[in-house]
Amino acid sequence: MGTWTPTAAGLVPAGLTQSAARGGIGESVRRPDGALKVTGAFAYSSDLWHRDMLWGRILRSPHAHARILAVDVSAALALPGVHAVLTHDDLPAAQKTYGLELADTPVLADGVVRHHGEPVALVAADHPETARRAAELIRVDYRELPVVTDEASATAPGAVVLHPDRDDRHAYRAPHPNVLHRQPIVRGDVAAAARRADVVVTGDYEFGMQDQAFLGPESGLAVPAADGGVDLYVATQWLHSDLRQIAPVLGLPEEKVRMTLAGVGGAFGGREDLSMQIHACLLALRTGRPVKIVYSREESFLGHAHRHPARLHYEHGATRDGRLTHVRCRIVLDGGAYASSTAAVVGNAASLGIGPYRVEDVEIEAIGLYTNNPPCGAMRGFGAVQACFAYEAQMDRLAAGLGMDPVELRRINAMRQGDLMPTGQRVDSPAPVAELLRRVRDMPLPPPLDTEDPDIRDLPGGLANTSHGEGIVRGIGYAVGIKNVGFSEGFDDYSTARVRLEVVDGEPVAMVHTAMAEVGQGGVTVHAQIARTELGVEQVTVHPADTQVGSAGSTSASRQTYMTGGAVKNTCGAVRERVFAAGRRRFGGDRPAWGGAGLRLDGGKVVTADGEVLATLAEVLEGEEPIDLELEFRHRPTEPFDPVTGQGFGHVQYSFAAHRAVVDVDVELGLVKVVELACAQDVGRALNPLSVVGQIQGGTVQGLGIALMEEIRVDPATARVLNPSFTDYLVPTVLDAPAVPVDLLELADPHAPYGLRGVGEAPTLSSTPAVLAAVRQATGKALTRVPVRPEHIVD
Amino acid sequence: MEFLRPGCWEEALAAKAEHPAAVPLAGGTDVMVEINLGHRRPGHLLDLGRIGELSEWEVGEREVRLGACVPYARIVGELGRELPALALASRAVASPQIRNRGGVGGNLGTASPAGDAHPALLAAGAEVEVESVRGARRIPIDEFYTGVKRNALRPDELIKRVHVVRATGPQQFSKVGTRNAMVIAVCSFGLALHPGSRTVRTGIGSAAPTPRRAAEAEAFLAGALAEAGLWESRRAVPPSVAKRFAALAAGACSPIDDVRGTAGHRRHAVGVMARRTFLWAWEAYRNGAEGAA
Incomplete structure (x- = not known):
């Protein structure tokens, strides 16, 4: 306890200096469970x-x-x-x-x-x-x-109906009982716009069934x-x-x-x-x-439910100067036997279906099927991933048709703040699409392959010794994507945070209690950082997540730092006001500064806007009951998409990332080595830069996985899963994971806590099409399906 | 499931005689996966882990006597000169953890067409020494593989060691998989030049019901090399020879479509690997190298 010294300003504790709480937001605070996980000491649910x-x-x-x-x-x-x-x-x-x-x-x-x-x-x-x-x-x-396994068999005359007595909210607008949900989006006059097009390209694409593979x-x-x-x-x-x-x-x-x-x-949605x-x-x-x-x-x-496999048909048109005239697309997502989150995935695929581009005239249709295939539901990127793979392939195809540089074509059509989505929603925060592309393009390229004396670990095939430099062609590809952050279409999404502040042994201590599921995203780290920053307290305990506190919503949709982080910030703000009230009660009579605006908590003290220290937290709270508040936090409301036109303010926030892929392809054997996957992403504000980079690198590699190897194979005759093990469901190893240089842009979203933008999913979108673009450049093949298999490259 | 732990080779043979259906357990890298997946529930597991001599090897004048349990990591680290193709194959096996546990005996016991060691053994030339309480015998590698995951072992026999011919010329091994490490072969190819006998031996993996040699390709190549006097002149091989060799190697495959790859790609890739490995080996031979890099 400080001693009290009379000064001109009244009684103030002695020996107080200003010091900001360490470990606050913006710092790369280390995960509390990092070392435990690396050393094998972390207790997982399977260890119970x-x-x-x-x-x-x-x-x-x-x-x-x-x-x-x-x-x-x-x-x-x-x-x-x-x-x-x-x-x-x-x-x-x-x-x-x-x-x-x-x-x-x-x-x-x-x-x-x-x-x-x-x-x-x-x-x-x-x-x-x-x-x-x-x-x-x-x-x-x-x-x-008999089994139904695709759109044709599921909607054929006489097809067996999997859920015959549907009375769900999507049933009345479904064209067939085996169509779980259909979302059209129509804007402008596509037929008229198509007549203005100098070049029109069409394409059919197929996206395999990816697993979260946690x-x-x-x-x-x-x-x-x-x-x-x-x-x-x-x-x-x-x-x-x-x-x-x-x-x-x-x-x-x-x-x-x-x-x-x-x-x-x-977790990754699984x-x-x-x-x-x-x-x-x-x-x-x-x-x-x-x-x-x-x-x-x-x-x-x-x-568990996998990522929806998809078949996608696209038509893009542009004038000779590279301006998009129109886009038509149809996206068929296979939801498998049960609904899971298929309807929301359909809404995402439709509303984000043309990517981060300005197009006035659009016709989109997305449907989700019931089939006898494995159920599909949430996975990182949630409907936006499948679309991005296809629309970015189309942008390259269009660039080729126009004889234009693919990055330049994207730049010309890149969405900006203030532009309208196909849903009519105005993008009312920064949308630096062109800037992200410029940044990845301008990053230094990795050195060319040493064909004289290569280290075979750097070559396609690696230690399997398939090439000593023969047959290898380098390719470079670009892609950019748009992902929504948070739950959409009018869902009343909220997060709850309980924060307790008390003095223990003379030290101020905060506890943050939420029901947020820490699945590796780093919420436990960030919540403590937020509490330190908001309460000016170094000692912060994060309570285990349970249902003894209100819902924190889902750890998905890139929403947790925004939503439960926002809830922690919000509750901390209310706790702070209680501190000020207690201080005013105790000391306000002697110190008019207690009544001033702009008081803050910093370094364990109550500080005025001018930086004058009024008291320590310990002094304010000594003998008081702990301050213990539990409050809900909501983002601004959204609304459903119109069932016929798809118009509506459907999404909370958008998130953008761009990738440049550099690959080496053994064009004789069809083997690929991704040399580098550079990413630029706008994160609004990096509350923990180390975690943010980790999310981007992880998402990037997960996108590489579906590009080149990850697929649940289902026998089309029996709908049985053929490869339910890591023997034949291949995920990238360290020799498959390239260098992932990351360039963070931090343009604040004025609607979000700290201006932050959800980061976890956007990098999973553009990674896949960037790799595909690079492999196409190296091979000259159309490659309309992921994952690309060696026979697709060679045949 | 009963777990048998013989303390010596003789005990192991006795146990196998008593329980012919017992599954020998060496590194466990195949067996444990099958048990964990529920694909196999043997009544008895016969643990060979306490029999030290199975992890020993001896380099003789003509051959290396390689214990069935010598881990791949040791083959990579210590037998690269004597057994270059096998060392290259061993380096391509799975992960470091598996390479520290698994050995050639397990590959032979499982006799999967995708086993990485097989093409190298076929190319180098080898005999599998097996033994039972009735006695020991040596099975030529060419006669060892009898079907998909079947071999010439009798129910009471255990694999003791492999006698692999020491390299007298360059050898190579190459494997196609759909990722750059830790992958089961889509197909693989082993090749050894035997300058002393003026022969070339090959091994094809995962492109037929069993590992097999590409006999016609070998004969063609030996003939072409001899005819042009290339063994002596060490001159470059005409591209048409390499091309023909590749085509014959591809033709020796009887591949299938499965979850790992298509028959067409397997056949094609074996041809590419045959051409590349031969050209690497021939280049090494021209430069006077005894083994492969």
Whole structure:
């Protein structure tokens, strides 16, 4: 405690100096869990353990479409060590389905399975091996049904209808019951505009099914509670959304399902849908024992929604001087057997379907299908990724048709602040599309390949020793993309933050409590930074995320720093006002400065606008109750897209990134080595520059993955997944990941906290088409499908 | 599942005789994956980890006696001169962790057409020494692979070591995969020049039901080299010879379409690899090198 010294200004604590809190926003504060993860000491959800716990196991359908004629669990139940076997008939509540947007997904199959890997029955046993054997002993009598696997088969006359009794909000405008959602967007007069075009290019493109490929398999632990409820520890992306879906199926009120976030081993959208949550709770409530479920890798590939594969048709026209006259496009997204977030993905694909370009006359149609393919839902980039791959290929095709430099064509048509989206929404914050392209183009190029004495690790094929320099051609390609930030189309999105400020042992200490799922994005780091900056306190504790505080919304859509970061900032501001009020109460009588405007908290002290120190936080709060506030924060409202015209103020914020890819291609063998993927991105404000660069580099490499190798292969005849393992689902290794120089632009968005822009997804968009453009330049091939396979390059 | 841990080779043979269906476990890099995926649930696992002699090798005058469990990392680090193709193949196996565990015995036991060691063994020339309580025998590598994931082992036999012919000329190995590391072969190719016998041997991986040699291509090349006196003159090989060799190597494939690649690309890529590896090896031979780089 400082001593009090009389001065001209009254009583002030002695020995006070100004010092800004370290570790505030704008600093590259290190992650609290970084070293733990690198050294293998971090506890993931799969590491959870409880005394007396049982192991849960899910029996999944080997067929993509079949009627279940009978299920016999007697042999499984008779196996020693088995405590419960559950099927659809054992579900305890009237509510037997769940879903993110539509509750169309059975908790356990109800007489029919609609995709390969659909859960049919559950087992709890005292050992995982016993549970596995018991699951094998369950006899399920299937009668296989024909499968629908694409638009043609799903909408053919007489096609089997997957969800015959639809009454969801999209059903009335769907052209066919196997079309989950359709969003048209129409602006201007495309037919007239097309007549002004000097050059028109069309293209058909195909985007394969990418997986999030997080390393931590789905897992969690459900512990039954004395009050008849359950405590669930689980790796997820949105605790409260899980809770909303779990509780009704258990027949419990939400307050009896208490959720705590367990260590998350990556997400990328793949944990937005429920996986083992309900299953573990059902088994725990049935057996009265804690139940742990951990997916195997194969099960993980079968058990979560992937990125939508897509077929895209585009027509672009331009006048001879390179100005776009019009764009027509049709995007068909395969949502698989259940809705997941397909409708929102359709809205994104449509509204962002022509990219960051100014076009007056546009006709867009996006549809999402129900098929017997694996369910598809959220993945980093969410509908914008598929479109970007196609519209950027089109821009290159158009540039070739015009005899124009592809970057110049993009510059001429680049959107700027104030321009209109195809939805009619005015872009009312910086849109530095041309500037980002200029920046990546102007970055120094990597040195040319040393063909005399190359290090084979730098060559396509690497240590597999396929080339010593023969057959290798370098290519360079560019792309730029636009992604929305936050939830769109009128969704009432909010985040909650609770902040507590108190004095402990004479030191001011803040605690931030939210339900934000830390999935690797760095929220836990940034929340502490925000609290330090806003409260002028160095010691900040981030409380584990749970449902004892209000919803933080989803860790997705690049929204968490904006939304829950914004909520932390907002609540801190209210806490700060309470501090000032307490200070005024205590000291305001002696010091008129307490009543002045512009007081702030800095370095553990209350400071006036002029920098005069009024008191330490410790002095203000000593003997007071802790200040403890929980407040919600909202972004400005959006509105739905019109069902016919697609017009509407649909998105909260836009995010832009551009890439330049440099590749070396072995044109004889079809092997590719990405040499460099330079990225420029406007991030509004980098609250943690190190984290921001990490997000951009990660997103960039994930975009490279779908460009060259990542694909869930589904047998078109049976709709079965062919490669549910990391043996044949290939993700980039360190020898595939190129240098990713990053150039950050920080143009403030006046609507956003600190002016920041969500950063996590935009780099995933433009990375893929930039790589494709570079490979096309090296090979001269059209390459209209990703991932590009060696045979596409060679044939 | 019962876990058998013999302390010596004789115990291992006895255990295998008693439990012919027991699956030998060496590095575990194939077996454990299959068990984890539920593709295989053997009644017995026969752990060879305690049998030290399986991890030893000996360089003889004509051949290297390579223990079945010598890890790939050691082959890369210590046998590059004697077994250049096998060392190159070993370097292309999976990840550093796997290369520290896995060995040639496992590749041979699994006998997957995609195993990286096979083309190198076929090209160099090798014999697989197997043993049972009934006695030992040596199986020529050309006769070892009998079908997809099948080999000439009898149920009671274990692979003890491989006798690989020491390189007397340049050797090469090349593998096509769809990423730049840690990838199972889409197809692969091994090649060895044997200047002493004026022969060329090859090995094709993952482009037929079994690893196999491209016999016609080998014969053509040996003939062309001999006819033009190129072994002696060490002159450059006419492009038409390399081209024909490549075409014959491609023709020796019987590939399939699968999740990793198409038959057409496999055949094409084997041709490209055959031409490139031969030209690299021939260049090394012209420069007087004994082994490959």
